[in-house]
Amino acid sequence: MSQSQHGRAISDEAQAIENEIADLERRLAEAKLKQRQAQQQRNSTQESEPNVISFPSPSQTILHSPANHFLLLLSDSALPLGSFAFSSGLESYLAHNKPSSFSPSPSSSKPPRTKPPPPSFTSFLPLSLSSYASTTLPYVLAAHRDPARLASLDDTLDATIVCTVGRRASVAQGRALLSIWERSLSASLPPSSSASAGAAAAAAAILKPFSALLRSAGAAAPTSSSSSVNSSTSTSTGSSSGWNDPPPVSAHLPPLFGAICALVGLSLEQTAYVYLLSHVKALVSAAVRAGMFGPYQAQKTLARRQVQEIIAAVVEREWERGVEEAGQSVPVMDLWVGRHEVLYSRIFNG
Amino acid sequence: MNSPFPKSSSAAGEGKIIARLQPDGVSGLETITYQYPLKLISPSKPAEDKSVLVFFLSYGGGLVGGDQVDLSIQVHPQAKLTIVTQGHTKVFTSTKPDIVTRQTLRAQVASGGALCLLPDPVQPFAGSVYEQTQIFKLAKDASLCLLDWVTQGRSARGEDWSFVRWLGRNEVWTLPGDDDSGGRLLVRDSLILDSAQAHPQMKTLRESMHAIGIMGTLILRGPLMKSLGDFFLAEFAALPRIGARDWRSENAKKAEVIEGLSAAETWRRDRLKMEKDSGLLWSAALVRGCVVVKFGAPEVEAGRIWIGSMLVQEGSIDEIFGDHAP
Numbered sequence: 103m104s105q106s107q108h109g110r111a112i113s114d115e116a117q118a119i120e121n122e123i124a125d126l127e128r129r130l131a132e133a134k135l136k137q138r139q140a141q142q143q144r145n146s147t148q149e150s151e152p153n154v155i156s157f158p159s160p161s162q163t164i165l166h167s168p169a170n171h172f173l174l175l176l177s178d179s180a181l182p183l184g185s186f187a188f189s190s191g192l193e194s195y196l197a198h199n200k201p202s203s204f205s206p207s208p209s210s211s212k213p214p215r216t217k218p219p220p221p222s223f224t225s226f227l228p229l230s231l232s233s234y235a236s237t238t239l240p241y242v243l244a245a246h247r248d249p250a251r252l253a254s255l256d257d258t259l260d261a262t263i264v265c266t267v268g269r270r271a272s273v274a275q276g277r278a279l280l281s282i283w284e285r286s287l288s289a290s291l292p293p294s295s296s297a298s299a300g301a302a303a304a305a306a307a308i309l310k311p312f313s314a315l316l317r318s319a320g321a322a323a324p325t326s327s328s329s330s331v332n333s334s335t336s337t338s339t340g341s342s343s344g345w346n347d348p349p350p351v352s353a354h355l356p357p358l359f360g361a362i363c364a365l366v367g368l369s370l371e372q373t374a375y376v377y378l379l380s381h382v383k384a385l386v387s388a389a390v391r392a393g394m395f396g397p398y399q400a401q402k403t404l405a406r407r408q409v410q411e412i413i414a415a416v417v418e419r420e421w422e423r424g425v426e427e428a429g430q431s432v433p434v435m436d437l438w439v440g441r442h443e444v445l446y447s448r449i450f451n452g
Numbered sequence: 453m454n455s456p457f458p459k460s461s462s463a464a465g466e467g468k469i470i471a472r473l474q475p476d477g478v479s480g481l482e483t484i485t486y487q488y489p490l491k492l493i494s495p496s497k498p499a500e501d502k503s504v505l506v507f508f509l510s511y512g513g514g515l516v517g518g519d520q521v522d523l524s525i526q527v528h529p530q531a532k533l534t535i536v537t538q539g540h541t542k543v544f545t546s547t548k549p550d551i552v553t554r555q556t557l558r559a560q561v562a563s564g565g566a567l568c569l570l571p572d573p574v575q576p577f578a579g580s581v582y583e584q585t586q587i588f589k590l591a592k593d594a595s596l597c598l599l600d601w602v603t604q605g606r607s608a609r610g611e612d613w614s615f616v617r618w619l620g621r622n623e624v625w626t627l628p629g630d631d632d633s634g635g636r637l638l639v640r641d642s643l644i645l646d647s648a649q650a651h652p653q654m655k656t657l658r659e660s661m662h663a664i665g666i667m668g669t670l671i672l673r674g675p676l677m678k679s680l681g682d683f684f685l686a687e688f689a690a691l692p693r694i695g696a697r698d699w700r701s702e703n704a705k706k707a708e709v710i711e712g713l714s715a716a717e718t719w720r721r722d723r724l725k726m727e728k729d730s731g732l733l734w735s736a737a738l739v740r741g742c743v744v745v746k747f748g749a750p751e752v753e754a755g756r757i758w759i760g761s762m763l764v765q766e767g768s769i770d771e772i773f774g775d776h777a778p
Contacts, residue, residue, distance in 0.1 A: 197694050198733065218663040228654045229662075236644055261637045264744040266737040345678070348638070348740040408653050415651035429621065429642025434662045436746050440735025446693035 169367035172287075176363065177376045179383055183278045183355075188271040189388035189450040190230055190381070191439040196221050196392065198438055223389050223403070227382065228412055229432045234381050235416040236431035237262065238272075238356040239374060240423045245360030246373050249308050253315060253350070255357040258425060260348060265440040269352075271452040276355040280313055283362055291366070305365040312351060319349030374417045382409055391449060465490050465521040471504050471533040471565075479504040479531040490521045502774040503532035508571060514542030517580065518551045525559035527567050527594070534773045537571040540603070545579035549616045557586040560627065561594035566676050568773045573601040573666060573752065578614035584621070589635070591627045595674025597769065598622060599759065602643070603752045604665045612665075613658045618645040624673055624742055638740045641669055666755040670745040680768040681743030687762070688736040692724065719765055723758070730754035 164170055175181065199221040219225055241259050245252055256276075263269045288309070291302040356377070363373035386400045395403075403409065420428075430436055442452055467486035474480040481504055486492045491509040508523070515521065527533050543553055561567050567588070576582050588596055600622055605611030621642040628635030647657045661667075672681040698705075713721065726732070732754050734747035749755040763769045 200695075225655075229660060232650070232654060232660065258637055258640070261740060262640045262642070264639060264641055264737060264739050264746070265735060269737075269739070345738065345741050348636075412651050412653055415654065419650040427642075427644075429619070429644040431644045431646070432660045433643055433645075433667045433746075434660075434664055434733075434748055437733040437735055437748055440737060440746060441691075441694070441733060443735075444688075444691045444694055446696035 167367075169369070169372075172363075172366035173368055173372055173376065175287075176359075176366075176368070177380065179387070182282065183275045185275055185380070185384040186387060186391075187274070187450060188384070188452040189392065189442075190234065190271070190385060190452070191435055191442065192223075192226055192230070192385055192388050193392060193448060193450045194438040194442040194445060195226055196394075197445050198441065223385075223394050227385060227403075227409075229435065230385060231378060231381065231412055231416055233430060233432040233435040235378060235420050236423075237428055239377065239416070239420040240425045240428040241354075241356040242360035242363075242377050243370060243374060243420065244425050245357035246364040246368075246370050247360075249304070249361035249364050252308055252312055252357050252361045255425060256312075256351045256354055257348075259354045259357060260352045262428065263354070265436055267442045267452040268436075268439050272354040272356070273352050274451075276353040276358045277316075279355060279358050279362065280309070280316070280353050283309060283358075284313060287362070287366065301365055301367065305362075308361060308365075312353075315351045316349075316353050319351065371417070374420075375413060378413045378416065382413070388450060463522075464488060465519060467492050467521070467523045468525075469506055469523070469533065469535075470526045470528070471531040472528040473530040479533065481506070482528075489515065489519050490523065492523075502772060503534045503566070503568065505534045505536065505774070508535050508537050510541070513539060514544055514575075515553045515555065515582075516544045517546035517553055519553050521555045523555075523557045525557065525567065527559070527561040527565035529562040530564040531562075532566045532568070532773060534568040535571070540572050540575035543574060543576040543580040543582045543615070545577050546581045546616065549581055551581060553580065553582045555582075555584045558589075559587070560589045561591060561596060562627075563591040563593045565591070566595040566597075566674065566772065568597040568769065570597070570599050570769075573603045573668070573755075574618075574620075575603045575605060576615040576618050577605055578609075578611045580615040581617050582615070583617075583619040585623075586621070587623045587625065589625045589627045590673060593675055594627075595676035595772075596624065596671065597677055597680070597773075598624075598671040599668065600641075600671075601666060601668030601755065601759075602645075604661065607665060607752070613645065613661050614647075615645075616647050619643065622669065622671060624671060638673070639671060639742045639744060641671065641744065643667070663750055664748040665750050666752045667748045668746070668755055668759065670743075670747075670759065672743040672745075673741060676772050677743070677768065680763075680766050681738070683766040683768075684736040684743055684745050684762065685738060687720070688734070690720070716765075719761075723761055723765075726754070726761075727758065730758075732758050734758070 199218060201220065238259070241255050245255050259272075260269075263272055288302075288305060291305060359377055360373060363376070364370075368376070383404065386403055389395060389403075390397060390400050439452065442448070442450070464487050467490045468483055469481065469492065470483040471479055472482045478501065481494055484492055484494055484506065489511045491507075491511055493507040493509060494505060495507070510519070510521070525533065525535075541555075546553065559567055569586075574582070574584070584600075586598070586600065588598065590596055600620060602618060602620065604613045605615065619642070621640065623637060623641075624639045626636045626638060645657060645661075649656060670684075672684070727734075730749055730751060732747060732749040734745060736743060736745045747755060747758060749758065
């Protein structure tokens, strides 16, 4: 077969697939239309016979879904992860981009090439989401897809967070989640005889050795309020940051979140969405406490269509990215987060 | 591809450097081979040099779209190797976004050995597509100084992060079989600078860079780099607090001038002024036995002056590798 024939064969095949897709879509649309018409007919007959009251029976999948229940628990701001202690660089971003009111140096004659825009939450949010997703979402997804990789994902992620403040935030929240799991959630997993058979057993097989490994490392969990003011020495930042060999596991949030969501039955999409939405909620709450806006504006920001769309877009962007390819998409974020340490006054721990 | 001993018939863009301690106690090159478009030059040098120097070059002063450079480096016990470039590594425009220019570097450093990589920044032109992977495997007492930096492009031509994609990944591993732990990742530092926007409401690449013109990373590891690493950590801890006010009276400030500062204090004062005037931001962290320094500045030159000033002031690089620093 000559090359041009070969090429034609391929394009014929592609055309055939396209035709098939178009046909299927058309048939789906027709079927949906029929369904709608039938429903309307049903409704109208019900209206005409007012003495026959018939409500559709409640959806069993929603009422009796443990996954749905856990989805709501894990997305609740009341989940005691201690996220409120961290602003993910927002506080530092504000301090670094404040219009320099009392520090103009007379010799700074050359104006910057292009001025960054004045600080605003609407500027920071997409940057933060992009950065948070490109650096950590692949670890959430990988741990959900294969919870048995938890320990190795945790160790690899520990090697990629190259800033003290970011490490502190990730480990504090990860350890909090592990505690919540051990003390609260794990007791309520369905017994292995039920429909989601083996979930409890699988969870025990993965998380028990993980926390044993964490304890063996002698790494006392730093509480979110542990103050390490004005210090960038190894003692303040957990044992994985010293000159010595790192401990086997550190308990970072992303892989633990992915693994636990998988074990309680959340889908991969739900897990990714809740993970990123929780980040947005934490940022919005930090913005309220930093005085950027009030509670109504906060809810308005959270409800925005744009927030939903950006979360969906970054989930899709990271969906197939392996953890080896994860990385920083907003490099200046590393500077802001890293330099949170040198703020004079701070309301957040990171 | 992973073998430290590639076949002798090397492919285009492949290169190999093996540094070894010679009987006279001086580091020398056992092997230095390269294939177009890669070019490696080791200038003849006085025998008392502290490390062996290799220029990492390319024909035409840059990488043309689709070029693949693949350099493997081995540093034997106690040997010291310094690698520098001459001017920016330009990455020329790719004719199509799927033509990727790649540079891969794999280095192994044996016990007591040291590798110092102080190249000029990579300058990706508008429309270029570049992926750079640098993997370092270090024995227990091996040392590494790695500088990796990227600029916004040819600013004189209005380029401002105008490339299609720039991926940079640096990894530091322990050498497998070194102790009971076999080949552990210590640090992975990755940048994903992609002009593709996941959503129109998200920031463009240029907006994401937030008026920074150069972004750099310095990674330090090993006994020979401990002093330099501690220096960066100490200078970072000593940074003036952002938002703090100088409450000293005018007299107290004058008294400081009259009483005089030590040389180190004067240097720090001047450096801090330079950081402030040029808008340079930096941070340093100790991560799994490596010191990772990140810095960014609106102007390329400011980044260059700053890192040079830090390295010269502390002095380890000169002392250990010789006067090769940029």
